Amino acid sequence: MTKDVNLQNRREVVSRLLGLGALGAATAGLGIWLRERSRKPERVAAGSPHKSFTVPPDPSLPEVVVARAEDPGALVRKVIDPLGGIRRFISPGETVVVKPNIAWDRTPEQAANTNPQIVAEVVRLCREAGAAKVIVTDVSTNEARRVYQRSGIAEAARSAGAEVILPGERGFREVNLGGDILTTWPVFEPFLTPDRVINIPIAKHHSLTGATLGMKNWYGILGGQRHRLHQRIHETLADLAQFMRPTLTIIDAYRVLIRNGPVGGSLGDVELHKTIIAGTDPVALDAYAAKAFWDLDSDRLRYLRIAEQRHLGSTDLQKVRTKVIEDGQG
Amino acid sequence: MSQQILRKLRLTSQILFFALFIFLLLKSEFRGSFKAVQGDIRLPYPVSIFLEADPLAAVASALSSHALYRGLLWSLVILIPTFFLGRFFCGWVCPLGSLNHFFGSLKSEKKRGRQRLDSNRYRPWQKLKYYILAALLASALFGSLLVGLMDPIALTVRSLALGVLPGLNYAFNSVLDALYGTQVAPLRFAADAAHFLSKDILLSFKQPYFRQGVLLALVFAAILILNLRITRFWCRALCPLGALLGAASRWSILGLEKRRESCTDCNRCELDCQGGDDPVPGPPWRKAECHLCFNCVGECPEAGIRFRLFPPRSETVERPELQRRRLVAGIATGTALLPILRSTPGFAAARDPRLIRPPGALDEGSFLARCIRCGQCMRVCPNNALQPTWLEAGLEGMWSPVLVPRIGYCEPTCVLCSQVCPTGAIWEITQSEKLGQSKDGGDGNPIRIGTAFYDRGRCLPWAMARECIVCEEWCPTSPKAIYLLPAEAVDSSGQTRPVRQPYVDPEKCIGCGACEYACPVQDQPAIYVTSIGETRSKVNQFVLSRERPER
Numbered sequence: 001m002t003k004d005v006n007l008q009n010r011r012e013v014v015s016r017l018l019g020l021g022a023l024g025a026a027t028a029g030l031g032i033w034l035r036e037r038s039r040k041p042e043r044v045a046a047g048s049p050h051k052s053f054t055v056p057p058d059p060s061l062p063e064v065v066v067a068r069a070e071d072p073g074a075l076v077r078k079v080i081d082p083l084g085g086i087r088r089f090i091s092p093g094e095t096v097v098v099k100p101n102i103a104w105d106r107t108p109e110q111a112a113n114t115n116p117q118i119v120a121e122v123v124r125l126c127r128e129a130g131a132a133k134v135i136v137t138d139v140s141t142n143e144a145r146r147v148y149q150r151s152g153i154a155e156a157a158r159s160a161g162a163e164v165i166l167p168g169e170r171g172f173r174e175v176n177l178g179g180d181i182l183t184t185w186p187v188f189e190p191f192l193t194p195d196r197v198i199n200i201p202i203a204k205h206h207s208l209t210g211a212t213l214g215m216k217n218w219y220g221i222l223g224g225q226r227h228r229l230h231q232r233i234h235e236t237l238a239d240l241a242q243f244m245r246p247t248l249t250i251i252d253a254y255r256v257l258i259r260n261g262p263v264g265g266s267l268g269d270v271e272l273h274k275t276i277i278a279g280t281d282p283v284a285l286d287a288y289a290a291k292a293f294w295d296l297d298s299d300r301l302r303y304l305r306i307a308e309q310r311h312l313g314s315t316d317l318q319k320v321r322t323k324v325i326e327d328g329q330g
Numbered sequence: 331m332s333q334q335i336l337r338k339l340r341l342t343s344q345i346l347f348f349a350l351f352i353f354l355l356l357k358s359e360f361r362g363s364f365k366a367v368q369g370d371i372r373l374p375y376p377v378s379i380f381l382e383a384d385p386l387a388a389v390a391s392a393l394s395s396h397a398l399y400r401g402l403l404w405s406l407v408i409l410i411p412t413f414f415l416g417r418f419f420c421g422w423v424c425p426l427g428s429l430n431h432f433f434g435s436l437k438s439e440k441k442r443g444r445q446r447l448d449s450n451r452y453r454p455w456q457k458l459k460y461y462i463l464a465a466l467l468a469s470a471l472f473g474s475l476l477v478g479l480m481d482p483i484a485l486t487v488r489s490l491a492l493g494v495l496p497g498l499n500y501a502f503n504s505v506l507d508a509l510y511g512t513q514v515a516p517l518r519f520a521a522d523a524a525h526f527l528s529k530d531i532l533l534s535f536k537q538p539y540f541r542q543g544v545l546l547a548l549v550f551a552a553i554l555i556l557n558l559r560i561t562r563f564w565c566r567a568l569c570p571l572g573a574l575l576g577a578a579s580r581w582s583i584l585g586l587e588k589r590r591e592s593c594t595d596c597n598r599c600e601l602d603c604q605g606g607d608d609p610v611p612g613p614p615w616r617k618a619e620c621h622l623c624f625n626c627v628g629e630c631p632e633a634g635i636r637f638r639l640f641p642p643r644s645e646t647v648e649r650p651e652l653q654r655r656r657l658v659a660g661i662a663t664g665t666a667l668l669p670i671l672r673s674t675p676g677f678a679a680a681r682d683p684r685l686i687r688p689p690g691a692l693d694e695g696s697f698l699a700r701c702i703r704c705g706q707c708m709r710v711c712p713n714n715a716l717q718p719t720w721l722e723a724g725l726e727g728m729w730s731p732v733l734v735p736r737i738g739y740c741e742p743t744c745v746l747c748s749q750v751c752p753t754g755a756i757w758e759i760t761q762s763e764k765l766g767q768s769k770d771g772g773d774g775n776p777i778r779i780g781t782a783f784y785d786r787g788r789c790l791p792w793a794m795a796r797e798c799i800v801c802e803e804w805c806p807t808s809p810k811a812i813y814l815l816p817a818e819a820v821d822s823s824g825q826t827r828p829v830r831q832p833y834v835d836p837e838k839c840i841g842c843g844a845c846e847y848a849c850p851v852q853d854q855p856a857i858y859v860t861s862i863g864e865t866r867s868k869v870n871q872f873v874l875s876r877e878r879p880e881r
């Protein structure tokens with residue numbers, strides 16, 4: 001340093017050095033703090049919001065009700081009444097999620113998605129029972145915007161008073177489903193928080209399981225790479241059924257996609273049965289429908305056996321309290 | 331000044347047309363509706379109207395296809411008034427012109443004082459665009475619509491739809507994610523509000539991804555940044571549509587009159603000249619370069635210049651004054667280009683097997699004679715399946731659409747790309763035609779875009795003794811083109827496991843790619859589609875008979 005440093009300059013030098021020292025200390029502090037934060041990135045810790053949506057069993061009422069009728073809407077009321085009426089399942093002020101099959105870019109006649117009139121009628125019943133909110137949603141297989149429009153469900157459900165939610169990119173949460181195969185998986189959030197859930201699948205042929213019915217409909221709550229699940233489909237279906245215990249299951253068999261399922265595409269694949277199979281035992285309902293339309297015994301549907309072992313329902317159709325209402329009755 | 335009002339009108343027109351352009355661009359994303367539909371699902375707005383009103387697209391495609399497709403007749407609404415008035419389109423309507431206008435009006439070190447006046451003088455290099463036009467029209471005459479690469483409307487739609495908007499969407503979502511991630515209630519509420527307001531118009535339903543997006547955005551940015559050096563450099567020197575309209579205004583009756591007696595040589599008329607057409611005293615006014623922005627008459631403090639009908643001829647250059655030799659060179663370039671481009675194996679002899687064109691696309695020769703690479707088909711595709719090519723269709727077909735099943739498959743009932751194509755490269759089809767339902771037209775055969783093949787070394791039931799059949803589940807034809815045969819596979823422990831192994835029936839496969847899209851072997855699927863068997867080609871076939879299957 002030269003001699004002619006005056007006081008002012010010296011003060012400047014000191015303050016500059018102090019400033020730089022502070023900057024250096026702050027940088028070092030930040031560096032050390034950031035180093036402390038360093039963790040190997042891990043998957044988001046998943047919550048396990050396990051929740052049963054079921055109502056208490058009532059031994060005086062049937063567990064499975066089967067009915068036939070010309071009008072899909074009237075058919076819904078025909079099966080709900082013997083089950084104890086909608087007020088047994090929905091209490092005023094509750095939020096209800098209705099889960100139809102809204103999977104494929106197909107018209108109602110092609111029977112690849114749940115009948116929109118049936119969905120609308122269920123929505124109307126829930127509203128009549130005083131539900132605060134009825135949500136209709138499904139994680140589609142084909143492009144959701146087209147599927148919701150083409151299936152007619154968006155229009156029918158909304159005009160019946162439901163909130164229709166299209167699955168976009170947002171709104172999935174990593175959840176631990178607690179299954180044997182199905183552990184952590186993204187689940188569409190509307191399915192996680194409601195008070196009641198009503199499952200309304202449509203009965204369709206499927207090459208891997210013989211038929212896709214109520215339990216297979218739960219694939220539609222999942223996001224992610226759910227195609228991988230087919231490798232262990234029976235275990236997966238049982239896992240899903242254990243996670244999602246619905247208030248009520250209503251299998252739409254008004255039109256049945258008897259072959260080339262689950263997409264179909266030809267009216268020649270569709271049989272008109274004008275039937276609904278509804279009830280509180282999801283295992284028995286699937287077993288009944290598989291037997292009725294494909295003559296499949298429950299031995300052939302391994303996922304039903306697994307579900308039965310886990311006490312999710314019964315495949316013994318002789319013992320299940322079943323009420324069949326023929327045409328013109330009720 | 332009575333003509334002051336003209337520039338305000340011009341600005342109003344620019345804003346309105348630009349807003350309309352952006353509105354239609356946003357509306358060209360498929361949104362769906364809650365209205366149940368049995369037949370064709372269509373977009374509610376005429377989203378391709380700017381492309382259809384583009385005279386260059388019309389003239390060039392008329393040269394290459396000897397016809398005018400559908401809405402291209404709208405181009406006369408621009409072309410015929412241009413005969414009378416000149417390049418009003420460039421100054422009043424063109425969305426790229428308006429963007430260039432805006433960027434050209436930004437402050438720039440390169441355009442201060444004297445430099446600014448100099449930069450707005452007419453330059454002989456402005457003739458370049460006419461030679462470019464000559465080359466592009468010559469190649470159109472010989473059957474290739476390369477004009478799409480430089481057509482300003484196609485370029486703007488393509489750049490914004492495939493490059494800029496997807497980026498903005500990503501940015502928007504990142505901000506929303508950051509806000510949601512804060513766990514601070516007011517910020518989350520703000521994110522909710524922003525999401526609610528934008529989700530049906532600004533925000534895409536799903537994040538779109540496009541190949542070439544970066545390149546397209548960079549080219550577009552370069553065009554805009556050039557304005558900081560020379561105002562509307564693109565419009566003055568490069569734009570083939572501007573050149574066409576400049577040539578078309580040869581006999582127009584609206585012109586600039588310079589009144590020497592009132593002029594004080596202040597040069598203010600040149601300060602904001604858009605076209606570089608010399609409204610100043612001295613050199614003649616160049617009609618073919620003028621965009622009719624009316625900045626010159628708006629700036630003039632003395633009424634030294636004004637626009638009028640049938641102005642004195644002595645002060646006007648009415649023609650672009652091209653040099654014959656260069657014009658011939660331009661035409662020769664365009665003429666020579668096509669034989670060279672088409673004598674590569676990629677065009678016919680060994681076409682890229684993954685060049686899967688959208689349904690309704692014409693045979694490759696006719697397709698390239700019509701596709702202007704606007705990207706509308708890619709933007710509208712609900713599955714993001716259509717992507718701009720790089721060299722899959724040769725240099726000639728750059729940025730034309732290709733279906734990439736791994737990104738998205740072709741929904742058999744969807745005809746949106748054929749609805750928006752302005753030039754008929756993807757000919758308008760109905761759902762019934764596409765599905766081959768002969769009642770409502772079509773020959774009873776579905777439109778095929780390719781055929782699926784198995785890579786058995788990667789297929790789970792074939793190679794790894796596991797059940798899967800997702801491809802069969804997704805196969806949308808009925809009866810299914812993918813069929814299953816029971817087999818016994820042996821796993822590593824020596825145990826025999828029953829599996830169902832999938833096969834493709836080429837008679838039934840339409841090449842939609844749903845199987846490839848859905849295949850759980852994510853990175854390189856075990857089933858893939860190539861273009862063989864595509865309906866549009868007579869030669870790209872392999873099975874002897876492809877009758878419509880029995881129903």
